[in-house]
Structure formats: C-alpha cells, structure tokens
Amino acid sequence: MDRQPSPLWTHATTKLRNTGTWRSAMPEYRTSLSPCLGACPVNGRIAEWIGLLKSGDVKGAWLTLVDNNPFPAIAGRICHHPCEAVCNRQQMDGAVSICSLERHVGDIAMSEGWSLPEPEAVGKKSVAIVGGGPAGLSAAYQLRRLGIKVTLFEQHQQLGGLLRHGIPSYRLDKNIVDCEIGRIIDMGVEVELCAEVGDHHALQKLHDEFDAVYLATGASRPKALPVLDYSKSWVIDSAEFLTVTNAGEPCRLGQNLVVIGGGSAAMDVARTARRLGRSVKLISLEPEHLLPAQKAEVDEAIEEGVEFVTGAEMQSISKDGDSLILECMRIKFNPGEERGRFTIDPVPGSEFQLRADAIISSIGQDADISRWQSLLDNDGTVVNTDNLWQTSTKGIFAGGDVASMDRFVTQAVGMGKQAAAEIGRYLGQLPSGETGANTSQTGFSDINTHYFPPAAPNQQANLEVEDRLQNFNEVQLPLAEDKALAEASRCFSCGSCIYCDNCYLYCPDMAITKLQRGYEVISDYCKGCGLCVAECPTGSVVMLEDRQG
C-alpha cells in the first residue's frame, strides 16, 4: 500500500481552522439531577456513588453515601426506596436495585471497620437534640460535622428509637444498628441516656442552656381503636409488642392472634408473631392492593403464613370462655384524596366472625405533642414548623415523626439532615441563603442507551420460608460481589460524567480538552455540531444556545 494522503487527517490540532465562528449552540458539561436523587429522601448522590462502586472504589462510594446519610447498611435494608420507582432504567429493562447496592456498600464498610471522616473540631456553639431515633441521630451527625457541640438526650437505655425498638431483627439485625450508631457517637457526640425531656419546662431549660434545640421525639403514642379496651390482658398495642419482642422478652399472648392494621408495623407484628410460633390473622380496612405497607412486606408476610382478611372491619368483641369472638363486617374502602382521609362503607349482610386468643392493635402512632403545648404550636397532629424546620419558638427546631406525617425511616433521616443545615445557618456555622442547586433533571431520552447493553436486574434473594420461621435471622440475603458489580454497571449514571472520553473522541474539531478530571470545550474550535451530546451515554453534556455576543 502506498502512503495515504495526509491532509485529510487531523493528528494533533485543528488550530488553523477557527470553526468556532460557525457556532450557534455550545455544549456545556453539567451534572444534572438523576431521577433517583430527586426521589431520595436524603438527596443521596446515587448516580455518583454507584459510579464509584462500578469503578471499584467502594470506600469512595461509602464516603459519598455517608455525606447525606450515616446509615447505608440500615437504609440498604429497610428504605422504601422511592429511587427505584423513578429509575430511568425502568423504561429499558428494569430499575437498578439501588437499595441492595446501598446495603452492599454499607456491609463492606462494617466488615472493613471504616470510620466516618474526622469532623471539624468542636467550637463554641452547642445544640441539644431530644430523641435518639433516625431523625435525631442524623441531625447529630450532620451538626457534629459542622464543628458544633452536640448533646443527645434519649429517654430509653439505648439509642436507635424505632430502628431498635420498632423494626424486628429479621428485617434489621441489631448489630447493624449498633455499628452505624456507634460510628456517629465516636465522632464525639455526647449522649445522655434515660434522659426524658418530659414537658415544656424541661424543653425550655434546654433552650436556655444550648444555642439551639432539635426536637425529634418521634411518634410514640399508639392510636387507639374505640372498640378495644386496652386495659384487658388480651389486647396489646403493636409498639409495646415490638419493644418487648425486639428486646427478646417472652410473649405472653395466646396461640391464635389477630393483628389489626395494614401498615408496615402491622406486618412487623404479624411476622414476628409467626416467628414466635403463633397463628396470625391480619384484618385491614384497605383491600390488599391499597395496603400502606410495602408490597414486598405483604408478599413476605403471606409467604410466612399470615392470613390476610382485607377490606374488613372489626365491630365488636365477645368472650367465649378463654376465646374471643370478633364480630366483623366487609367494607368498601374509599381511599380519598389524601393519605389518611379515607372513608368506609359497610357492605350489608357481609357479617362474619373470627376467633382469637388475643388482639394486637397496629393502626399507627401519634406524636405526643401535648407535652410542649405552651411552648410549641401544633396542628393537632404534629408540631408546627416553618420551611426551615423552625418551630414557633425561635431556636427550637423539630423534625421526624413529631413534626411530620412522612413516616418512613429515611424520610426522618433526611429531615434530620435538613434541620442540621438550617441550625448550622442559624448558628452562623454555614453560609446563609440559597444553595443555588441545579434543578434540571435527566430523563430517559437524555440517555444514549446504545452504550448500555440489555441486562436483567440482579435482585437479592430471600431466605427460604422454612428457614425463616424458626428464628429472627435476616430475611433479605446480601447480593454476591459479582452480582453487585453487575448491578452497579446497569446504572445509567444519569446526568453524571463517567469520564468515558466519548465527547473527546467524537469531537470532529478536537475542540475538547481533557482536564485532570472532566473536560473543557475550546470555544475557538467548537462549531456546535452536538456530536458530544449525542454520544454522551449519561446525558451530562447539554447544548445551549450561543449567540456569541
């Protein structure tokens, strides 16, 4: 072969051709919000940490995770993962199993014994946090990172709140709770256990002693069914039942139990009772597809032999010797516009009876707000807060179940994080004003799916049913290492640069320079063709109109 003609080929530079003058649009590198980030209760940078995991940097992935949430191993087990419901990959071949990946990273961090990054040295400002559940711990962690002296007041003997007392071990092993809370305490958070802040006087005292107070006492007061007499030995509330059983104390209820309620706690109660060898029926007003519990929890409860009586209401109880007779009726459930604003219509002639030895009521919990009545305004349900999580008393902030009807654990963690930032601003530890966050979101159409071969999701397996009922071992099994990496590689990294060099390689004008990390467009040569945008797998380059002055 002869020497090929060379003027057609560009070897190093297109310097002589100032093609930038042709341009009417110019690409811009931009980290856009991935849908998962938008949906995440803690605003976790999911695309970023999965990208790090994909590249083999597990520690980097974990550090990115704990920037927003100090509980990756906990959230990786129990988060309701709204991220997966909006994952762009759903529109191709199934959402990325983000929650399982979070657990994968969280578990590695525990087995490697990683510590949270060293926080700022403690300065002069101090904050009291009331309540050592997810919201309080999250706020403590974020405030401590800002160099604030944090004292955490917890009424129980141990920290954790719902994580410890509400969620059974088969969903969340207590060693994990100990480990992830322990890391926060190790950052230098002062903890006062068995320290109840019982009324507005006590709260006012903290307000006087500390520069700010964060109230995160949760919702610990069980809602009561009017038809039930809670003083009877055969009636117990779910919170009490779970506290007792989670503490490993014996259950004194009879063999045949009826659980009333359709939420996550009702599932926890029913499944715990099954593990204690009881026969369990669960009555809910909602039909099965409208149960407030997550679908996986309902499915697993059914697998474990919980008998569901959905779309029904218990109307009265009578005794037949030691046995209870529950008079029930089928109902039509009308969900209503807002959560909790449902109505029911009894179906005439649908009466039926259930027999039981005991009843566990699990219809939700209210926040105990009357304690602060004279100090903090409330709306009858929760403590009032403004959009900065500040209560009606300046310097007292509130979050979690005491201040919100968003009752998922990770929502509480997110509220704690937000409140910490607001408290930081209030105390001058953080610059005030808008964060100027970029709000553009990456849609499925921004992804170049040619760069992502079809691959079915890698989902974590569950313990076999017969292996579950004998013990409280975790039901969800971890993803194997290879499965986790395969799953991470399914992530489109929506809106995040993955440094693949496509833009650099495809640019016909060599108008893109590689930086240490990232790229830059040389405006003298970019003619605005948009090839870089078309070939970007993740939608992290966008074209913007450019009038060139």
Place this chain on the structure above:
Amino acid sequence: MKGENNIRLLSGNHAVSWGVKLARPQVAPLYPITPQTPILEKLTEFHSRGELDAELLTPESEHSAMSACVAASLTGARVFTATSSQGLLLMHELLHYASGARAPIVMFNVNRTPGSPWAFWPDQIDSLSQRDTGWIKMYSESPQESLDTVIQAFRISEKLSLPLMISHDAFYVSHAVEPVALPQQEQVDSFLPAYKPELRLDTSLGQSFGAPIDQATWNRSRRETAAAMARVENEVLETGKAWGELTGRSYAALEHYRTEGAGVVIVTMGSMCGTVRDAVDALREQGSAVGLLKVRQFRPLPVQTLRNSLAGIPCALVLDRNYSPGMGGILHQELKSALFAMDDAPRVHGFLTGVGGVNVASMKIQQLVTEYADAEPSVDSVWVE
C-alpha cells in the same frame, strides 16, 4: 489453466459473490435491489455457513450502506458493497464523500435503467452518470471477468486509496449462467495482501478524520486524487498481469480483439463486447478487417492508450448502451475528447445501441460496420433501431 480445477456454472452475480468471499472483506454493508440482490443473498448464505468472516450490515437504505462503508473503511477494514440503479443514485452524495476520503471501498454495481419509466433493463446510465464522483470505474463483460475483477479491485483500490466501482449489465451478465473457474483461496490470499493503513480511525492512535479544511487544502486533496488517478492504469495493468500469472487470465485497462490491421475498430463496454466479438469473427470471415477495442477501465479514462490504440485506424464505431440527454452516448463523447487534436485519428461514429436494454444482435453490428465504415461521421450520436 494454472492451479485451477474448480469450474462451476455461476451467474454473473454469484460469480461476484464468490470473488468477494475469496477476497475476505471484513465489513459489507448491503441493501437489496433488483437485479443486484443475488450478490447479497449469496454472501449472506456464505456468512451463515461460516464461510465469510465479515460483518454484514443491513442498513435502512443505500445511503446508509455507503455511509457505513466509508466509516468502516476509515477504521482500516476491507469493505465491500453492491447495488444497482436507484440504489447507486441514492448513494450519490456519499460517492463523492468516499473518494474525497480516499476510502478504498470496492463496490459492485449491476447496470440497470433508472426510473422513470420504471423498468429493470440493462443500461449503463446509472453508473456512467456517476463518472465525476472520483471512483475508479470498470466494466465487466462476463461472469468470469466479474469474479476476476472484483478480486483485483481490492488490490488496486487499497494500493492507491481510491474507491473502485465495477459494473456488469443487468441480466445479460448478472443472471446469465456460464462456466466460471474459481481460484483457490491460497492463490487469492497470496495475491491480495492484508489491508493495514497507517492512518485510520483508532482510539489508540489519536488521529481524527472529518475536520473542516480551508480552500487550499481542499484544492490540494483533489490534486492528490489526480496524482493517484494518473497511476490507476498502470496499477490495473500490473495487477491484471499478476492475476494472469496466477490463473492464466490476464487483464488490462483496454482489451484488443482482432484489431491487427483493422480498417474498422468497434469500441464498446460491458456485455455488448461478447456480441461484438461474434460480429468481428463473422466480418473477418467475410474478409473485412474489423476488430474490437473493449474499454474495461472507464475512469480514469486511459486516454493515452486509447490514442495509441486507435492511431492510424481509419474508422472507429462507438456503441453506447446509455444515453446522456442532450449530448448522446457517453463513451462516444469520451472518445471524441480523448482523440482531440490527433493527426491520425480515426473517423469516429457514435451509435446509441441497446439503450434501455434492447437487444443488439450480431447481424445489426455487422450492418453498421458495412454501412458506416466509409461514411463521414456526424458529431452527434446516432440512434439505432
């Protein structure tokens, strides 16, 4: 014949497919069109049997097929495609692009009337109307020649970094079945070196293609093309000789058939050459000194060799199976231009024979010779019934 014992009955199109298979292309973007489709079908058959280790692409149009050819060729792959008529015309834009990119793509075109009126007949206007696109253009007379030429084409094209289009006439060659000698794979491998361009799209090399250039560089690119075009005829000759040494069948840009001492030489291309051979034999039998000058390489037109071949011949009859509206037969125009200002040039008569695929019988050609051998030529091409 040397080293060949494998004679098969093959249509012209299947002979092309066999030649392509032996040449081992790496990428072949193909789009079906009558009467080219049997080339594609045979190649996909080879491919499905594992006998052709190429990436066969089936894009949505010929335009995309040629786009894929250009891109694949620039990565350093050996590339083949085939088309016909409307398909070739749809590629038009990319034909310029391919030659400008100096991409050595080998394409086989089956000459067919372009619509309208809608038809499928043999007529060379589809490929001749692409004469200024910068491709080497060759015309084949028979299935054997099509097979031999497609193999040689890769060597010529890749040597000079110029795309090469070979054409044979619809049905007369494409679907007519003749005995074809198949060379051995080892013979072809020894004849055709692997294609390994130094400049190619390869992320490890850090060079790119397609940057806009200034006027002077564009100008320079065409002068470089001209220099390469000037070397084509010699390369065709050398390659044809080497093929002859291997197979006993030699080729050149032009072929002379019984032109010794001829008073009349018939000049034509493609399938009509076979009929002309018959007419020449008949006329020689009758004592007329008539010969055939077959134009195998049409672009670049081998001007000097044409002038040498026809110097001192009293009369040349050009038979065109094409019609350029407003100017007549294209080979006729080309020959008049090639013989410009030559003292001993023949009288050149141009005939529009076989336009639209009509049959041109041997007897008709003999009549033309008898009628026009001593006549004064007209500057315009003459329609022949």
